[in-house]
Amino acid sequence: xxxxxxxxxxxxxxxxxxxxxxxxxxxxxxxxxxxxxxxxxxxxxxxxxxxxxxxxxxxxxxxxxxxxxxxxxxxxxxxxxxxxxxxxxxxxxxxxxxxxxxxxxxxxxxxxxxxxxxxxxxxxxxxxxxxxxxxxxxxxxxxxxxxxxxxxxxxxxxxxxxxxxxxxxxxxxxxxxxxxxxxxxxxxxxxxxxxxxxxxxxxxxxxxxxxxxxxxxxxxxxxxxxxxxxxxxxxxxxxxxxxxxxxxxxxxxxxxxxxxxxxxxxxxxxxxxxxxxxxxxxxxxxxxxxxxxxxxxxxxxxxxxxxxxxxxxxxxxxxxxxxxxxxxxxxxxxxxxxxxxxxxxxxxxxxxxxxxxxxxxxxxxxxxxxxxxxxxxxxxxxxxxxxxxxxxxxxxxxxxxxxxxxxxxxxxxxxxxxxxxxxxxxxxxxxxxxxxxxxxxxxxxxxxxxxxxxxxxxxxxxxxxxxxxxxxxxxxxxxxxxxxxxxxxxxxxxxxxxxxxxxxxxxxxxxxxxxxxxxxxxxxxxxxxxxxxxxxxxxxxxxxxxxxxxxxxxxxxxxxxxxxxxxxxxxxxxxxxxxxxxxxxxxxxxxxxxxxxxxxxxxxxxxxxxxxxxxxxxxxxxxxxxxxxxxxxxxxxxxxxxxxxxxxxxxxxxxxxxxxxxxxxxxxxxxxxxxxxxxxxxxxxxxxxxx
Numbered sequence: 001x002x003x004x005x006x007x008x009x010x011x012x013x014x015x016x017x018x019x020x021x022x023x024x025x026x027x028x029x030x031x032x033x034x035x036x037x038x039x040x041x042x043x044x045x046x047x048x049x050x051x052x053x054x055x056x057x058x059x060x061x062x063x064x065x066x067x068x069x070x071x072x073x074x075x076x077x078x079x080x081x082x083x084x085x086x087x088x089x090x091x092x093x094x095x096x097x098x099x100x101x102x103x104x105x106x107x108x109x110x111x112x113x114x115x116x117x118x119x120x121x122x123x124x125x126x127x128x129x130x131x132x133x134x135x136x137x138x139x140x141x142x143x144x145x146x147x148x149x150x151x152x153x154x155x156x157x158x159x160x161x162x163x164x165x166x167x168x169x170x171x172x173x174x175x176x177x178x179x180x181x182x183x184x185x186x187x188x189x190x191x192x193x194x195x196x197x198x199x200x201x202x203x204x205x206x207x208x209x210x211x212x213x214x215x216x217x218x219x220x221x222x223x224x225x226x227x228x229x230x231x232x233x234x235x236x237x238x239x240x241x242x243x244x245x246x247x248x249x250x251x252x253x254x255x256x257x258x259x260x261x262x263x264x265x266x267x268x269x270x271x272x273x274x275x276x277x278x279x280x281x282x283x284x285x286x287x288x289x290x291x292x293x294x295x296x297x298x299x300x301x302x303x304x305x306x307x308x309x310x311x312x313x314x315x316x317x318x319x320x321x322x323x324x325x326x327x328x329x330x331x332x333x334x335x336x337x338x339x340x341x342x343x344x345x346x347x348x349x350x351x352x353x354x355x356x357x358x359x360x361x362x363x364x365x366x367x368x369x370x371x372x373x374x375x376x377x378x379x380x381x382x383x384x385x386x387x388x389x390x391x392x393x394x395x396x397x398x399x400x401x402x403x404x405x406x407x408x409x410x411x412x413x414x415x416x417x418x419x420x421x422x423x424x425x426x427x428x429x430x431x432x433x434x435x436x437x438x439x440x441x442x443x444x445x446x447x448x449x450x451x452x453x454x455x456x457x458x459x460x461x462x463x464x465x466x467x468x469x470x471x472x473x474x475x476x477x478x479x480x481x482x483x484x485x486x487x488x489x490x491x492x493x494x495x496x497x498x499x500x501x502x503x504x505x506x507x508x509x510x511x512x513x514x515x516x517x518x519x520x521x522x523x524x525x526x527x528x529x530x531x532x533x534x535x536x537x538x539x540x541x542x543x544x545x546x547x548x549x550x551x552x553x554x555x556x557x558x559x560x561x562x563x564x565x566x567x568x569x570x571x572x573x574x575x576x577x578x579x580x581x582x583x584x585x586x587x588x589x590x591x592x593x594x595x596x597x598x599x600x601x602x603x604x605x606x607x608x609x610x611x612x613x614x615x616x617x618x619x620x621x622x623x624x625x626x627x628x629x630x631x632x633x634x635x636x637x638x639x640x641x642x643x644x645x646x647x648x649x650x651x652x653x654x655x656x657x658x659x660x661x662x663x664x665x666x667x668x669x670x671x672x673x674x675x676x677x678x679x680x681x682x683x684x685x686x687x688x689x690x691x
Contacts, residue, residue: 049231050150050218052077054389059083062228064151069093075149077226080386080419081481084108088149093119095162096155097140103147109482111531111559117143117171124171130532130554133172141169142176144203144548146555150228154218157198157210173547176202181209182243186236195219195236197243199251204549205685206334207251209244224353225389245359248333252369255337255683259370260673266291266307271316274298275656277625277639280617282656288320290646293672297642313674315650319661321620322639323372323647323670325627326602328462328517328592331360334684335598336371341680342599343649343665346627346637347372348592350416350441350462351379351390367673370680373647375631377441378407380429381418386446386480388418400428408436413631416462417442419480423452430457441517444469446480454508460515462592464575465523467516467582468492470505485558489527492571497581510586515630517592518579520608521601526558528572530565537604538597540663544687553596576612583614590630591623603663610659617656647671 045067052060060077069092076085086105093099101117107129117126125134128146135141140163142156160166160178167177181197194214199207211220220229222240229237269288276283289297289304297304323345329335331349339347349357357376364371380403381388383395394400400421407415415433417426423445433440434457441460444450450461450470461467465488469479472491477483496502509516525535534542534553542550560568583589591609595601602623609619628638637645648669653661665677678689 048217050228051231051234053227053229053234053237054079055225055391057387059226062150071151073149073151075151078385079108079389082108082110084147086113086147086149088145088151090151090155092155095140096158097142097168098152098155101143101145101152103145103149105147107147107555107559109485109526109556109558111555111557113147115145115147117145119143126171128555130551131172135171139169141171143171144174144551146551150218150221153200153208153210153221154212157200157212157218158216160200161198161216170202170548172551174202176200179207181247184239184243186239187233195240197240197247199247202546202548202685204334204546205338207247209247211240224356245356249359249363249369252333252336252363256368256370259337259679259683260367260675262367263290263292263311263669263672263674266296266310267313268301268304268306268310269313269315269320269650270301271314272318272320272650273654274640275319275321275617275620275624277322277621278641280621280656282319282617282654288640288646288648293646293670295640295642295644295646298640317652318666319651319654319656320640321649321651321655322624322637323649323668324602324623324662325591325638326372326593326598327590327627327630328519328594329598330594331357331371331374333360333369336360336364336369337680337684338597338599339372340370340599340668340670340675341665341677342603343651343662343668343677344599344602345372345647345649345668345670346375347598348375348377348414348631350377350592350594351388351418352376353391354378354410365671367671370675372670373637375414375633376410376412377414377416378403378410378412379416379418380404380421382420382422382425382445384420386478387420390418394421394425394429397425397428400425401432404429404432404436404438408433408438412438414439414441416440417445417458419443419445421445423447426453426456441515444479446478447475449473449475451505451508454512454514458514460517460590462517462519463522463594464516464518464520464578467505467578468495468575471495471501482558485526486560488523488575489558489560489568489571490564492574493567495574497574497577502581506582506585506587509582513588515588515590516579516582517590518575519592519594519605520575520579520612521593521595521605523572523575524604524608525556527568527575529557531555531557537595537601540603541597541600541686544681544689546685576608579609580613583609583612588626588630589622590627591619600663606655606662607659616659619659620655620662645671 048064050062062075065072071090073088077083088103090098091100099119103115105113115128122137130146179199183196185194195211201207213219227237273282273284287301324343326344326347329347329349361374363369379390380392383393394403415438430440439459444453444466450466468488472487521537529535591605593601606619625638628634650667652666653664655662668675
């Protein structure tokens, strides 16, 4: 299926999230509930056309040729040099269910596609780049392609509407159902038409919203970043987006009412050990006393003045840690419960739609949706074909200052510079941001290397690949393109980390206190994951995901020449070694993910730092107190100290000894609400945890 993707950096949660790219552009490749077309009347050929729009810029198309029960679909879009180009031929059986699907072309990251599915005499057979199999069917089932064009999602919607119970089994596995949502009348009076919003359940951990016309033909699939809509109807996108936000908000509020229990009076956590994140050590024999969303005292129970009506919460045998921070997110509506269930109570959003993020933060803060505290960072890019999917662009000095002032007026604490910003505008943005009290981070714009950005005043660098590109590429290499991945994948092991040039640059980072946000999970997925493997970040949870979602996690690495897999895994090891070197030399790190499955990816990010050589206790400190210090919030968050926010996680294990225990989250407290992690996971469609 085809999914709306994230605005981030590399291709994964979108652009995380996205991302990637938390969860806009990378997901564009993975799955989507997008498009449907008018059936051809007997034997007559028709052509249906759709446009792909990325934040006001036309970026691609889908063209579907229909002749009887046969369809040929051409689909492509361009996202900063990335993007799929697919051609699918289908033959339909009864009730819009395909009996033959053949797809060729390339994926989002330009891996070759050759996928085939057939259904004959009740036997289904399929082969794709991620799996192969066969199954004898006893009832109708809909094959979900590993490399789906939007048209296939339309057919699924129509097949579900035609099914007697509005449910269908899926191939290779799973079940989907469809639910009618809103109806709108759009367009000017002379061509107004009614469109209906449907939610399809069972594909991912949240419902996918698709718009059909009154004849159940595809009309649109929209998001704040990327939308697919019938040709000529671009002006309807804002109205459809507003309706989508209403539906997502209702879904989130339903979950919020089902999970979480408000702590209205005094409470005490008794019997466990408490992680002192300011000193990176565990303390035994103490209890945590609080009221509502604040910690009142931490110490031996006999020394605490405990109100008589306090609720006692037994955490014997458990470890209590401050809530974790994910310092590289691109939030989507569905992300909140995933973060909280994994013990993440604060995220830094490094690029999102201002209005959408603002509404989401308000609902999180009001308890109308389950989600973490959000620190917004304002994304800015320069215009052009390789610009990030953002509506905030600057091409002149006045525009650059105005962008900074806009974010500052909105109380954003940070600016993130993206890859198409002109190098001559970087000092303007940095200077204005610092005058207004904002931190500056980002990618390395085309025409610069990381050393230039550091000397130009960056406070932080996103993504460890840009550290390597400081040495593997010069200022003429256009790292806005996939070269920023492939150059590192092919040449990272060649870089001598003990060389004078590397030593000098690392010393510069340390001297200036520049923070590095490595996002190692992104590169483990890209460089060190086989085509038929689930990325390591998600193996712990994969079997509990909806089957289609689990399958979509595979086959997303950077394609390379045959036989290069070993070299690419070596590149990832080099990235880990660089992270270890930075830490040893005193360069501050933050744990960010830019990932497609929030929360779970942060757990893996921390594990990767330990694998690189950091101690588990140091890594937990890095993702709690250190993050709060960097964002100047340590006076109210990041450690379990009297007077601070009672954002915390209760873990059935000891992550200061075994970092993998960070996954064993039992309960999470955030803003005066106590959540059971199992209940949160099951509320969003994960199967029950194994005993």
